[in-house]
Amino acid sequence: MSKVYSDYFFDEPAFNTHDGGYVPLEVAAAPARPLAIPPLLKPDKETATDLYYTVTAQAGETQILPGAKTKTWGYNASVLGQTIVFPVGKHIHVHLQNHLKELTTFHWHGLAVTGPYVDGGCHAPVYPGETSDIDFTLDQPAATTWLHAHPCPSTAEQVWHGLATLALVTDDHINSLPLPHDYGVNDIPLVLQDRRFHENNQWDYRADYDPDGVQGPTALINGTVNPYFDVTTQKLRLRILDGANRREWRLHFSDDLPFTQIAGDSSLLAHPVTLTHLMMTCAERAEVIVDFKDYKEGDTVTLFSDDVPIVSFRIHVFAPDDTTLPADLLDVQAPLPDPAMPVRKVVMSGMDEAVAIDGKKFNMQRIDATQQMGQAQYWDVTNTNTMHGGMVHPFHVHGTQFLVVSRNGHAPYPNETGFKDTVGVNPGETVRLLVRFDLPGVYMYHCHIIEHEDGGMMAQIQVIDPAEPNKTYKLMDMDTLVHAFAEERGIKPEDLWMAGMDSYMKMGMKM
Numbered sequence: 001m002s003k004v005y006s007d008y009f010f011d012e013p014a015f016n017t018h019d020g021g022y023v024p025l026e027v028a029a030a031p032a033r034p035l036a037i038p039p040l041l042k043p044d045k046e047t048a049t050d051l052y053y054t055v056t057a058q059a060g061e062t063q064i065l066p067g068a069k070t071k072t073w074g075y076n077a078s079v080l081g082q083t084i085v086f087p088v089g090k091h092i093h094v095h096l097q098n099h100l101k102e103l104t105t106f107h108w109h110g111l112a113v114t115g116p117y118v119d120g121g122c123h124a125p126v127y128p129g130e131t132s133d134i135d136f137t138l139d140q141p142a143a144t145t146w147l148h149a150h151p152c153p154s155t156a157e158q159v160w161h162g163l164a165t166l167a168l169v170t171d172d173h174i175n176s177l178p179l180p181h182d183y184g185v186n187d188i189p190l191v192l193q194d195r196r197f198h199e200n201n202q203w204d205y206r207a208d209y210d211p212d213g214v215q216g217p218t219a220l221i222n223g224t225v226n227p228y229f230d231v232t233t234q235k236l237r238l239r240i241l242d243g244a245n246r247r248e249w250r251l252h253f254s255d256d257l258p259f260t261q262i263a264g265d266s267s268l269l270a271h272p273v274t275l276t277h278l279m280m281t282c283a284e285r286a287e288v289i290v291d292f293k294d295y296k297e298g299d300t301v302t303l304f305s306d307d308v309p310i311v312s313f314r315i316h317v318f319a320p321d322d323t324t325l326p327a328d329l330l331d332v333q334a335p336l337p338d339p340a341m342p343v344r345k346v347v348m349s350g351m352d353e354a355v356a357i358d359g360k361k362f363n364m365q366r367i368d369a370t371q372q373m374g375q376a377q378y379w380d381v382t383n384t385n386t387m388h389g390g391m392v393h394p395f396h397v398h399g400t401q402f403l404v405v406s407r408n409g410h411a412p413y414p415n416e417t418g419f420k421d422t423v424g425v426n427p428g429e430t431v432r433l434l435v436r437f438d439l440p441g442v443y444m445y446h447c448h449i450i451e452h453e454d455g456g457m458m459a460q461i462q463v464i465d466p467a468e469p470n471k472t473y474k475l476m477d478m479d480t481l482v483h484a485f486a487e488e489r490g491i492k493p494e495d496l497w498m499a500g501m502d503s504y505m506k507m508g509m510k511m
């Protein structure tokens, strides 16, 4: 057997468990329920070349705990959403509908699509009752990506309400591999989130607000508290998303059962990696294969985060499965950077309200950097926040899939051999990335502790198509958004509370 890694790789003193404001997970008191499996979203129409979907942001109520239903938001669902499948090469059309009472945006986290409108960041609001149509054709490796709301500075609150769902990019290569492919049976999404339930089983974002990231003591997996899954195959493929606003998940199974990671955020890994422990930072994805060959009907295998059980896998009769993973999963083609190109430096600093990128808070109207389309460049991303042990900032770039080249000059972690779009950066660390954008547009890059991005730990880059070097984009501004949110809520703009605004005001800065 190949090497089995048994550590979390990240710096232990920076784990969120050491935060002053850390909210530990609690063992769920609610009765066990079957794990909710988000249904696959049915296309409106499909031809040999084109695929049409409608995605609706909507409010609803969800029976999460016994008793009162919880008021939640979702995509084509009362909470979270339906899972969307995007085959590479097909021309995809998505009709976006906003049935909420406030504006939202539809951000495709991990998709290589043009910015800033199709990408769906803050520049692409869809107002209540309105619709928008986008279309794109993907040319990227198969991956587990996701859709979430991204309206500044209310991304964190909207995701907290439930606006997050998976989008699976598929291609012929991944479909040809001997992997579990039966969605809902042996190919299982696990969206990891945490919430605090207040009176009447409701969520209260403002009551729980923390500028370093909102947490709750109750783990929700695909929106299910205390879930179990009935295992009917020897092997499971788990597509895990850290969909929490702030929480890190340190995952391990009972019996320290080893599992094999096959994919990260944006592609398969170059080679499978066998682990007993896996830490995920916000917005990261991991696909792992779990082999239950040593278990029998009636056994239960438990998935833990730290020492709290979060999912029970109840083992049933299964047929023997002796398939083996290929030693090489993906031929990772690293783009060649121009040696004359300077290394881009990006500094993530601060904590609480003081968070910033390169000493500045985000401004929607300001372009912080430019890069030529198709040209690979090294980015050195540094986390200077080392006070009290510091914290890991998960750094995300829209519109690209990058490679992790090094961490403080050393090799990246063994499970960072594929393409990624989010990377956890330890305090005092510089992570070198190799970044190439293949499409033009304006793209945001930011910390994915969502309260940090709302609080201004975000910047934007314009990717320039040499064929259209002077192209400009209409960029949203905070005044327009604040007035729209206030009008939608029927209040004066000065009475509006939105999480990120506090961080600007406490620092005496204008958004």
Ligand SMILES: [Cu+2]
Residues within 6 Å of the ligand: 355, 392, 393, 394, 447, 448, 449, 452, 457
């Ligand atoms: Cu951060």
